[in-house]
Amino acid sequence: MSAATLHLLLAAAMFCIGLAGALCRRNAILVLIGIELMLNAANLNFLTFWKYGPQPQPLDGPVFVLFSVAIAAAEAAVGLALIIAIHRRYRTTQLEEISRLRG
């Protein structure tokens, strides 16, 4: 088993744990936590292929990770702001209770 395989397995496991969280938790914020984990698993994959994979462009992986981190930060900020706004209106952050589109 190579280091690459090991890291890929780790990333896959992290992704699936995050997925399980996103699928099972009822609270919107906890779902967001799961999504963050999945994003980070993807980052790990990028770096794994940069470090252990064949390299057409030397810095592709890190550049991807950088952009992904920036986008994840934006996503977290907007997502949490949305959750707070929803909470202010519905007094709940339980996902299944937020099923109406009409405000």
Added chain:
Amino acid sequence: MDAPDQIFVLLKHAVVSWFPTPVQPWISAVLSIGAILAVYPMIFALTTVIERKALGRIQNRPGPNRVGPAGFLQFAADGIKSLTKEDIVPRAADSVVHFLAPLVVVVPPLLALAVLPVGRNMVALDLPETGLLFFLMVGTAVELGVFMAGWSSHNKYSLLGAMRAIAQLLSYELPLLLSTVSVVMLTGSLSLNAIIGHQSEVHAGVLLGWNVFTPWGAAGAVLFFIAALAEANRSPFDLPEAESEIVAGYFTEYSGFKFALFFLGEYLGLFAVSGLGITLFLGGWLPPLTVLSWVPSWLWFFGKLAVLMGIFIWLRGTLPRLRMDQLMRFAWQFLLPMSLINLLVAALWQYSTPWPHLLRWLPAAILFGIPYLLYHRAFLRQHPPRTYRYAS
């Protein structure tokens, strides 16, 4: 190499060389860690005493003067007291998080101190690629510790204090980061050693090129140290632990040694961020004039640290505490725009290298002067000079 300058380096080498080769890196690391763990808490102890004495003098009191000569052993008494006090954990508290919080608060500043070069060849952990980034990264971890302390106590004062502290830390991190970015821009490196090296250029025969001697450096230093005060929860930005409002803020429910740890963490954070400011703007361990280079480099670093601490104590004795909205407005409406302007000034400085000196200062003066005047006018419009009806 002159001996006094390198005395500690040589000492370490001598000690390390006693050991067999395989363990030498470990011994070296242990020595560095030991030095950090010994020196900075010692400075902390001294600072607390001096601070109390100086604050007393500012208020026309003698300050602590009982324990030891002129009261200078007061810290020992305080330490023993807090060590022997009962460690109270509230029944409703989340005990694990409550226990971990002080550690999370104390460890990051210690890590941050490790990358600061305190003298020529004297840095515990040299990160040539990412030194500054490591420092900033470590600084952000404190926020989590603060939150843990505030939340786990299950006390509304703690929670309010933590909320305030986090809002403050997040807000002032931006100007702090932006004012360091100007230095990175001009140096072209994140390595703290390289940043100091960049300031060792000699001007006019005697003067060293500290960054603070440039317009962006001077403005950046001011912005940096204001933000640093806020990051370290120092007066006048000590709202998170405003005792008159929310008892002791996020460590209200801590007592004994854990309380002391918070206290220690706060001061270590202050030392770390001041040390960073010294490294970035005040030439690190460099002397200001070439003729003063016979003074050992580490003495310069700690001397500058001492001067800064003195100024901070002085400020603490002078300024009243800000209100929460003033605090936020100050960060977002003054510091942030100013640090963005500072970036612009730094860029202009970089690109105007061949110009005559006066011409290089001119745009900076304009770029800082005009917003400053505008702020002044806006401030006067918002707060016209007060007329005191009874006390004039």
Added chain:
Amino acid sequence: MENLAKNLWVIPLLPLLAATVGTFLPRRLHRVTAGLSVAALATAAILAAAAFLSVVRGGALYSNVPWFETGTLSVRVGWILDPLSAAMLLMITVVGTLIFIFSTGYMAEDPDSGRFFCFLSLFAAAMLGLILSNSLLLLFICWELVGLASYLLIGFWYSRPPAADAARKAFLTTRIGDLGFLVGLIWLYSESGTVLFYDQGAGCLEPAALSGIAGRATAGGLALGTAISLLLFCGAVGKSGQLPLHVWLPDAMEGPTPVSALIHAATMVAAGVFLMARMFPLVALGGSAELPAPALVVMAWTGALTALFGALTAVAQTDIKRILAYSTISQLGFMMMGLATGGPAVGMVHLLTHAFFKALLFLGAGSVIHGCHGEQDIRHLGGLRRRMPLTFATYAVGMMALSGVPVFFSGFWSKDAILHSLSHWAPSRVPFLLGVLTAAVTAFYMTRQMIYVFAGTSRGPDSAHAHEGSPVLTVPLGILAGASIALSAVTTPFRPWLEHFLSPASTPSESGSVWGILILSALACGAGLAAGGILYRNLGVALKTGRDPLERWVPRMYTLMRDRFRFDEFYRATLVKWVGAAAWISAALDQSLGSVFRDLASFAASAGSWLSRTVDQGVLNASFDDGCQAARDAGGLLSRTHDGQPQRSLRILIAGVIALAAGLLFLATS
């Protein structure tokens, strides 16, 4: 010379600086702003004159600089100084300066005149940038900027609802054309790989790129060059108020009159013509004298129709500025015709002469409006000849130039050149006839307007107390009138210096046919003048009935013309309704989108039930019921996936991902 081309950017920069500084000046310093703007544009005019002279002496020159680079893509922009841009440059700066000076008097009492001059300067900067740019991209940016400035200036009195509406209308209408422009720009870039016009052989208007475009066809069988040209022409149609996108231009008269003079008569609306002239090598690609390029044919017909439409509409208007606005539309149509049939020089010469006399007319109208305290309805004016003699004299010069009174007026010669090239146009004679008719109608409506405004006695309280404005108002009028006459010296077919300057390659016409057209044109003008003079000779008497003399003569026609051929009503009845309907349908679709899948499933289920019914005819009824039930069940089943529960959707999504991954892996390993 090299220096000149490199530093051409200074000319647009001056007004831009004036606009920037003016923006930051406090409102009470509006006089300073005005002075700054005039000074900046006057300086630009001097520079422009220098540039013009240097072009007269030498040839075209241009310089390109890199703008920004990203990855391998490097975008470059540049400045060009060729006869085309030099002549436009001089015209815009000179006319602009005069109009600026006029504005200082016209807007003196407006407390917001600082804002006005900022916008005007911004406009001037953008317009000069448009003229000077050597890159279609930069031209497009400036094109949009002049559109913005136009929007801001039309809506300058934004508190008046008509002005705000007119500004929006102008912006949105021109946007339709600009969309075509943008698509054309992108297409041209993707085909030729550059947006620079001239770039040492690599520009998109240079032979290498043109030969690359020539001979290639698009999907519909249209030549590539034609397709791109037509898209660019869309932009020109919008900007230059050609049929059918002309509707914004008359409404744009809601802006202050100097704005109408500068933007909506002299310069910005001519930008469309200029664009076509600039892109002429591309537009004319693949055509010959006998068989012009399809794009040129479209342009000629559009221009001809617009010209006649504009002239006819102008006949029946009663607002002094609207008459001029329709006249502008008409003249722009003339320019397009000239450009399409006789090459860029013919169209551009008319553009330049028109700029002077139309600016003159608008400023004259402004002077009238200013003198009559804002009265714009010509039925309430009259008798101003004695009260405003200077305005009358200069206005008469403009009127005669526009009508094409022979020999002394530049409009005659430039219009004559257009008619001349029309008469030689191979594909059709109809545009020529339309052109002659338009010329006659032009003379007619201008006579009508003159009689209404200046002759007889005053018919309203405002005009009775009219007074001549200060020298700030009248001096620009005089200069423009002089220029309108003087320009004829360089535009006659006997000594067509300007034409040669603009297009050295254009063939000199044979003198025999010149005379024929000259006489025809003079006759048309004379006919129009005479008809107008006769019809309106007893205007005062005729108006007692409350009806225009022409209205009594041809009432139905007159009504149609007065209502602008009902274009606005037509658009309101069609396009606006359609857009509204489309919006309604979209809304309805939006509301029912959730059930689309359900409907699809029910359709599928119905199909199943239909099958079962055909198989089992005997139990038709029951099976139909079953089918309905099945449909309902299927719908219900599927609707459960649309319950606003993201996690259920996510589950299904993940199941699909797993299946996909497993399938791919299976395929890859086996």
Added chain:
Amino acid sequence: MPPEPVLSLAFAIVAGLVLGGSVAAVSCRNRVHAGLFLAVALVGLALVFLRMGAEFLGFIQILVYVGAVAVLIVFAILLTRGSDSAHERRSNAPGIGIGLAVLLWGVLAWGILHRSPGAIATPSPPPSMAVRDLGERLLREELLPLQTVGLLLTAALIGAALIALPEPGISPRPSGSHGSAGTETPPSSPT
């Protein structure tokens, strides 16, 4: 330096940190604990990055995720308590979710382990990441994406602020005694 073993103790520790933190983050009943465990998992991931030689990214990871995202999350958790009970109710069909996740991991692991191991070969010179090169790359080749991300972040900043601003029209229904004390604006003092 001898080549380090593939499955070293250090890797086991950081992987344990990552996996343990992740599992705890998604399974914790207490929401604040979940947020803190997320921080633990992300610190673990940063350590993995460090071990791979991506020093810069590791630090960025902590700077952004621990310093900002995790703090934001716990902050949001604090701001949105009140109506819901502090502890999570039963999960939403945990069997299906966990089953799907395990299934996906199985498929992925199968793919990783069986998909031609030769294809992922360690290149002879292990790549290193100089921050300067990264910066050059970002500001030259990736300039447009960089600016786009900058725009995105600005938009997100403004958008988040706008969304989270209290809408003037809506007054939240009075919550119980434990409202979000930190967010309420103090009444303006009469002057």
Added chain:
Amino acid sequence: MLGGGILHGLAVTAKNFVGSFTDPERLVTLGYPEERAPAKENARQFPFLVFDGADPQAGLRCVACQICEKECPPQCILIVKSKTKKPDHLGKPQFFPATFDIDLSVCMSCQICVEVCPFDAIKMDQEFELATNDRFEGLLRHRDQLARPNAHFQKLHPTDAAAIDARRAEELAKAAAAATAAAAAPRKPAPESPPAA
């Protein structure tokens, strides 16, 4: 200028800092246990009971009238009247407090007991170093602990004490005169004896 106020403040504190070293007038703090500020005459802490003469038991002025017990706002005084009587300073037999307890942890030093006492028997002490290991019993003062000689009172509040002593001396003199007169009366027919007698 913006920020000028900060500089001004810094200058003020700097002046204070330096001044505290150079100007002894500024540094007024006393090293307390060793140095003490002389107590002000009207300073008061907690009440004590005054006795005359040398014997606290015999000289106690208190007659257990219990006015102070009733008036005390925090109710920190407990008085039990004696069964027997003892002569007061005028020789009149009076009750005396068998128990007189003041709970100092409750007392609020309001001095009302002093104001209402008709016998000048209770006065305010200036003792403030009351630290004790037992916060209940240690702060509950009994009669004998509370009793202080009049000399103590004279030392604390010389003005008051002088006035009171003068008045009491006058009373004593008057009483002595009355006693002398009474003693002389049997020798002469008492003019004030009722005529009916």
